[in-house]
Amino acid sequence: MSERAPEQVATTYREAVRAGLREALQREPRAFLMGEDIGRYGGCYAVTKGMLDEFGPERIRDTPLSESGFVGAGIGAAMAGMRPIVEVMTCNFSLLCLDQILNNAATIRHMSGGQFSVPIVIRMATGAGRQLAAQHSHSLEGWYAHIPGIRVLAPATLEDGRGMLWTAMNDPDPVLIFENIMLYNMGGTIDAAAGAVDIDRAVVRRPGRDVSLLTYGGSLWKTLEAAATLKEQGIDAEVIDLRTLRPLDDATIMESVRKTRRAVIVDEGWRSGSISAEIATRIVEQAFWSLDAPITRVCTEEVPIPYPKHLEDAALPSREKIEAAVRKVVGR
Amino acid sequence: MSATPDVKPRLSREHSLSLLRQMLRIRRFEEKCAELYTQEKIRGFLHLYIGEEAIAAGVMAALSPEDAIIATYREHGHALASGISMNAVMAEMYGKQEGSSRGRGGSMHIFNAAARFFGGNAIVGGGLPPAVGLGLGYKMQGLPHLAVCFFGEGAVAEGEFHESLNLAALWKAPVLFVCENNLYAMGTALQISESETEIHQKASSYRIKSESVDGMDVVAVEAAARRAVAFVRQGQGPYFLECKTYRFRAHSMFDAQLYRKKEEVEAWKQRDPIKRFGDWLKVIGLAHDRDFQAMESEVAAEVTASVAFAEAGTWEPVSDLLRDVYTPKGSA
Ligand SMILES: Cc1ncc(C[n+]2csc(CCOP(=O)(O)OP(=O)(O)O)c2C)c(N)n1
Numbered sequence: 106m107s108e109r110a111p112e113q114v115a116t117t118y119r120e121a122v123r124a125g126l127r128e129a130l131q132r133e134p135r136a137f138l139m140g141e142d143i144g145r146y147g148g149c150y151a152v153t154k155g156m157l158d159e160f161g162p163e164r165i166r167d168t169p170l171s172e173s174g175f176v177g178a179g180i181g182a183a184m185a186g187m188r189p190i191v192e193v194m195t196c197n198f199s200l201l202c203l204d205q206i207l208n209n210a211a212t213i214r215h216m217s218g219g220q221f222s223v224p225i226v227i228r229m230a231t232g233a234g235r236q237l238a239a240q241h242s243h244s245l246e247g248w249y250a251h252i253p254g255i256r257v258l259a260p261a262t263l264e265d266g267r268g269m270l271w272t273a274m275n276d277p278d279p280v281l282i283f284e285n286i287m288l289y290n291m292g293g294t295i296d297a298a299a300g301a302v303d304i305d306r307a308v309v310r311r312p313g314r315d316v317s318l319l320t321y322g323g324s325l326w327k328t329l330e331a332a333a334t335l336k337e338q339g340i341d342a343e344v345i346d347l348r349t350l351r352p353l354d355d356a357t358i359m360e361s362v363r364k365t366r367r368a369v370i371v372d373e374g375w376r377s378g379s380i381s382a383e384i385a386t387r388i389v390e391q392a393f394w395s396l397d398a399p400i401t402r403v404c405t406e407e408v409p410i411p412y413p414k415h416l417e418d419a420a421l422p423s424r425e426k427i428e429a430a431v432r433k434v435v436g437r
Numbered sequence: 438m439s440a441t442p443d444v445k446p447r448l449s450r451e452h453s454l455s456l457l458r459q460m461l462r463i464r465r466f467e468e469k470c471a472e473l474y475t476q477e478k479i480r481g482f483l484h485l486y487i488g489e490e491a492i493a494a495g496v497m498a499a500l501s502p503e504d505a506i507i508a509t510y511r512e513h514g515h516a517l518a519s520g521i522s523m524n525a526v527m528a529e530m531y532g533k534q535e536g537s538s539r540g541r542g543g544s545m546h547i548f549n550a551a552a553r554f555f556g557g558n559a560i561v562g563g564g565l566p567p568a569v570g571l572g573l574g575y576k577m578q579g580l581p582h583l584a585v586c587f588f589g590e591g592a593v594a595e596g597e598f599h600e601s602l603n604l605a606a607l608w609k610a611p612v613l614f615v616c617e618n619n620l621y622a623m624g625t626a627l628q629i630s631e632s633e634t635e636i637h638q639k640a641s642s643y644r645i646k647s648e649s650v651d652g653m654d655v656v657a658v659e660a661a662a663r664r665a666v667a668f669v670r671q672g673q674g675p676y677f678l679e680c681k682t683y684r685f686r687a688h689s690m691f692d693a694q695l696y697r698k699k700e701e702v703e704a705w706k707q708r709d710p711i712k713r714f715g716d717w718l719k720v721i722g723l724a725h726d727r728d729f730q731a732m733e734s735e736v737a738a739e740v741t742a743s744v745a746f747a748e749a750g751t752w753e754p755v756s757d758l759l760r761d762v763y764t765p766k767g768s769a
Pocket of ligand 1: 141170172194198201511559560561562588589590591592593617619621622623688
C-alpha cells in the first residue's frame with residue numbers, strides 16, 4: 106500500500122474561511138448565515154462573496170444594522186433547532202450585541218438548569234493594523250474569553266480558518282470565532298481534503314528549547330518571524346499557537362514552559378486585564394517552580410489605537426518588540 | 438404666544454453664493470482626498486460625501502456658532518461647513534499633528550472644540566445618544582444652544598436610534614436629528630433594511646415633529662432646517678429632518694458597488710446639488726459664469742493650500758504615544 110501525498114491547493118485565509126462556511130451549508134441543512142452585507146455586498150471583508158448566488162437569500166440573510174437584534178435572533182433560532190452562523194462585521198460592533206452574547210447566549214444553558222442549549226456560532230473580524238483608528242481597531246477576543254458559557258476561537262492558519270467552523274457549529278454551546286483582519290489576504294497551500302479540526306488544543310507551531318512564546322491569531326506570524334530571527338542569534342524559541350482562548354489548553358502551555366523554563370506571551374489585546382494576564386497567572390499557579398525567569402508580555406500599549414501609521418505601529422506588538430522581550434528573558 | 442419667527446432663507450446674491458461655495462469646497466476637497474488616497478497619503482477608511490453636499494451646507498447655514506454638531510464617519514462635509522479650516526481637516530486626513538484632532542482620529546474622527554464639532558463617530562448610530570445628552574446638558578444649564586446629529590438611514594435600524602428619539606422626546610431635549618437618507622447602507626438598500634421606508638414616519642411614533650425634504654436642493658434643506666431650528670430653539674423639543682439624497686461614490690474606497698446599477702447612479706447625478714443650484718442661480722440672474730469661474734479658482738487655491746499645509750505638517754513623536762488617554766490633572 107503506497108501512501109500518496111495529499112493534493113495541495115493554493116488558497117487564502119479568506120477563501121479558507123469561505124470554504125468552511127460553504128461546507129457547513131452544504132452538509133448541514135439547518136445551518137444558515139446572517140449578518141450585515143454578507144449577501145448582496147459580498148461581506149465587508151469579502152468572505153461570503155458569491156454565497157448568496159449559491160445558497161439563496163433564505164440561508165444567506167442580509168440583515169439591517171441591528172447587531173443586538175440579529176445576534177439575539179440567532180440565539181432564538183439556535184434554541185428552535187437551527188444552526189445559525191452569525192457574522193458580526195467586526196468585534197468593534199459586537200459591543201452593540203454584547204448584551205445578547207453575555208446575558209443570553211452565555212447564560213441560558215445555566216439559568217435554565219440545563220434545559221436549553223444555544224448552538225450558535227458568531228464570527229467576527231478583530232484586530233488593528235489598517236489605520237482604521239480608535240473605534241475600528243479593537244482586539245476583544247481576550248475580553249470575551251472572560252465569559253463562562255461560551256467558547257472563544259482564534260484561527261491563525263489556513264487549516265484552522267477552514268476547519269474550526271464545522272467543529273464549532275457542531276458544538277452544543279455558543280462559539281465565538283475571531284478572525285484577525287490582517288490574515289484575510291494571507292496566502293498558502295492547504296490539503297485539498299482539509300476538513301474539521303479540533304477546537305480544544307493549543308499546538309506547537311515551532312519547537313524550541315530556550316523559551317516558550319505563547320500567542321494566537323494575527324500575532325502568531327509576527328512571533329514565528331521573531332523566532333526565526335532569534336534562531337540566527339542562537340536563541341531557540343518554541344512557539345505555541347493557543348488556537349482556543351476559552352477554554353485555555355493549560356496542559357500544552359505548561360508542558361512547554363516546564364521544558365523551556367521561560368515564557369513570553371504575545372497578545373494584541375491591551376495589557377491590563379488581558380488574556381495574557383490570565384495565561385501568566387496560570388503559569389505562576391501551575392509551573393512556578395519550573396521558571397528560570399520572570400514571565401514577560403508583549404501586548405498593545407494602553408492607548409486607543411491612533412490613526413497615523415507610525416503611532417499605530419508603536420502601539421501594537423511587533424516582531425522587534427517580541428525579539429527584544431525574548432532576549433531580555435533569556436539574558437542575551 | 439410663540440410668534441412664528443422669520444425662518445425663510447434670504448436668498449440674497451451673497452447668501453446664494455456662500456451656499457454654492459460651501460458645497461463646492463466640499464466637492465473639490467473630497468475629489469482631492471480620493472486622489473490622495475490612491476497616492477497613499479490618506480489611509481484607513483475614506484468615505485466620501487460627494488452628492489450629499491446640500492445637506493451639510495443647508496443645515497449649517499441655519500445654525501448658530503454655539504450649536505453642537507455630531508456626525509458620522511462620512512463627515513468631511515459637515516466639518517468644513519461647520520467652520521473648521523480646510524487646512525486642519527486636510528492635515529487630519531494625513532494624520533499630522535496640525536490636524537483638527539492632532540492626527541489621532543483621521544478621516545473618520547474629525548473633532549474641533551471651537552466649532553463645537555463633537556466628532557465623526559464611526560459606530561453606526563453611536564452619535565445619537567450623545568447628541569441627546571448635549572441637548573439635555575444645554576437645556577439644563579439654561580443655554581439656548583441645540584445639538585444637531587447627522588446620521589445615515591442605516592442607523593435607523595439600530596436600537597440606539599429608537600432609544601435616542603424616545604429620550605429626546607420625553608425630555609424635550611433641544612436636538613435636531615438629520616437623517617441623510619442616501620438609500621443604501623453600504624450595500625444594503627433601504628427596502629431590505631426597513632419595514633417602513635418612510636423614515637420620517639418613525640419620528641411621529643415618538644411624537645417628534647418631522648418632515649422629509651429633497652436633500653439635493655440646498656435651498657429646500659436650508660428652509661427646512663430653519664423651520665426646525667426655530668422650533669427647537671423655542672423649547673418645543675426635538676425635530677426630525679429626513680433629507681433624501683444619494684451618494685455618487687462608493688461607500689468607501691473598498692466597494693465594488695455590486696448592489697446598485699450604474700444607470701441609477703447616473704440618474705441621481707442628473708440631480709447633482711451643485712450643478713442644479715448653480716444653474717438655477719444663472720436662470721434667475723443671481724450669478725453668472727464669471728462668478729462660478731472665480732469661485733472655482735478660489736476653492737482650488739484653498740484645496741491646494743490645504744494639501745501644502747498637510748504636507749508641511751509634522752508627525753507626532755512616538756514618545757507622545759500615550760498622551761491624551763486621560764486628562765492631565767488640573768487641566769480641566
Ligand atoms: C454598529 C456598526 N455596525 C456596522 C458598521 C459598519 N458600517 C459602517 S458604515 C455602514 C453603513 C451605514 O449606512 P448609513 O447609516 O445609511 O450611512 P451612509 O454610510 O450611507 O452614510 C456600516 C454597515 C459600523 N460602523 N457600526
